[in-house]
Amino acid sequence: MSPDHDHPRPALTVDCVVFAIGDDGLEVLLIERDHEPFAGSWALPGGFVEMDENLESAARRELEEETGLTDVFLEQLYTFGATDRDPRGRVVSVAYYALVDRAHAHLAADSDAAAVDWHSVAALPGLAFDHREIVAAAHERLRGKVRYAPLGFELLPRHFTLTQLQRIYEVILDSALDKRNFRRKILAMGLLVDTGKLQRGVAHRAPRLYRFDRRRYKQLERDGFSFWL
Amino acid sequence: MSPDHDHPRPALTVDCVVFAIGDDGLEVLLIERDHEPFAGSWALPGGFVEMDENLESAARRELEEETGLTDVFLEQLYTFGATDRDPRGRVVSVAYYALVDRAHAHLAADSDAAAVDWHSVAALPGLAFDHREIVAAAHERLRGKVRYAPLGFELLPRHFTLTQLQRIYEVILDSALDKRNFRRKILAMGLLVDTGKLQRGVAHRAPRLYRFDRRRYKQLERDGFSFWL
DNA sequence: CCGTCTTAGTGTGATGTCTACACCTTGCGA
């Protein structure tokens, strides 16, 4: 029994805005489209939702198929449904954004795409569909949410230095932060654990490595604590 | 040319969580369903998206058809797509939340609904589909966002007293606020204009009426100001 | 092995923000 058997339905897709921090600041993962429409253009990884999978599963599946990425931080962003956003007809797209550690994200282009690559958010190429608008919405969400949710850690490896973490915030918030104030504040939250290890192989004094204590964060959150940078 | 002509599509609906402040605190507008599934249950106003309307238009249309409400503050909340959320088959729903002034919202039940009425969020009846989950998500969004966006004003008439405004925040944040501190802070933002009028017909000293200066807010926002309560 | 280079790591004082708190004023209605 169909809910509206005599009723035409929009097609439903998911799209993923994958962010990472690179040498050029904030970057987004794009694929080069192989097929029409917009063959040859860069676009967000994504595709049609299957009938037997929920939306987040569809986003994760498409992401893995088109870029090789798995086990990433992924959160629903917004649903885009302008009637003219796809030249093929009515297509509504549920957009997600993901955060990954660029250095540890090993990419694998898929048959549907000619290429997969990182692009600086500050200098995007022309994008297919309304994908530029989707990236802009994701960027804004990231800027807003990074201050009150522990998102920064998702862009780093499990063990990281405070300087690396500070750089994440400086890139996302697009402003310089004071080293001493930053360290004091972030350590005062009690969410970072000193692993006791030092970063090796750098041509200067070796910095301490920390990790984010997710368990403790969830605990504190339940008790009414809120992350604030 | 269909984007996926041989591909089955989920049905697509919109649902609206309409909030207002009533005597019992935060309230939500529900309709009593006339038809199966869930005939007789309370549910959120909503319905199927037409092929030639965008998502927000669909939400506004359904809201007007089922409750009579027009010109409300409306913002997209989240898209719910669990495969089993509708017993009729695969239905994905884009949820919106709306804020209205309960005193000035004149309701008109529609043919699709046996009744339309306000219900305290603290004591909801059993709801159809996953609508309880949707209300919970909307409630959480409202609690979070009311602190950094000027949403409170949407729940009041154009002209309001500071005590009315304070009550809005107390109800939503579920905590008592200090009168002097609240007034100082909210007036310091420079977003309220004293209309020069007084509220009449109350059995005590007549309070001043203010209005929210939307134009000035947009101006300040562009200049990097951010609302904060 | 010594010097140089580069980033790590650390404390304080001044300034602004937040919090807690109590009383007089005003308008209405009895």
Add this chain to the structure above:
DNA sequence: TCGCAAGGTGTAGACATCACACTAAGACGG
């Protein structure tokens, strides 16, 4: 005109934020 109920107002102490500069340690090259 008296009582009632909410309106409207200031200050001091605690706390958080900001600006700011030097020494420490490790790597590398000569």
